[in-house]
Amino acid sequence: MKISTRSRYGIRLMLALALGYQKGPLFLKDIAKKEAISEKYLSQIIIPLRSQGLVNSFRGAHGGYVLAKGPEEITVREIVETLEGGLVLIDELNGSDDSRSASLLVTRQIWDEIADSIIRNLEAITLRILVERYQEKTSKTAVNYNI
Numbered sequence: 001m002k003i004s005t006r007s008r009y010g011i012r013l014m015l016a017l018a019l020g021y022q023k024g025p026l027f028l029k030d031i032a033k034k035e036a037i038s039e040k041y042l043s044q045i046i047i048p049l050r051s052q053g054l055v056n057s058f059r060g061a062h063g064g065y066v067l068a069k070g071p072e073e074i075t076v077r078e079i080v081e082t083l084e085g086g087l088v089l090i091d092e093l094n095g096s097d098d099s100r101s102a103s104l105l106v107t108r109q110i111w112d113e114i115a116d117s118i119i120r121n122l123e124a125i126t127l128r129i130l131v132e133r134y135q136e137k138t139s140k141t142a143v144n145y146n147i
Helices: 005-019 030-034 039-051 078-083 102-124 128-139
Strands: 055-058 063-065
Touching: 005 039, 005 063, 005 078, 005 128, 030 039, 039 055, 039 078, 063 078, 078 102
Parallel strands: none
Antiparallel strands: 055 063
């Protein structure tokens, strides 16, 4: 399974919104600059996230984007499924193959187990967890000049 750039950037976009949660709307141009991602690309990514109810938008001088729910309520699975159009490991899992050969049944079970594991892991990671990891990483790199 390969996660597309769209999902990787979407997660970074959502992390930026989570970091600014309850601090007011953020402009895409500011997120794009900080994350070194094209603003045009982010403007395409934000559309399905808004449609899915993960992001709210506000117009005007004080407009921008905010999370529609708390960071603890949004999982990486929701983001990836929204941006990828689902989580399918292999096409065979979505199809309705009437063949019931033993090898098909055994290999299909393997792919089902792997897909379930990936989905469980993505479901277990919320934006709150990503915020905590971000804060942990940035606090370790901060230089302390106190004597």
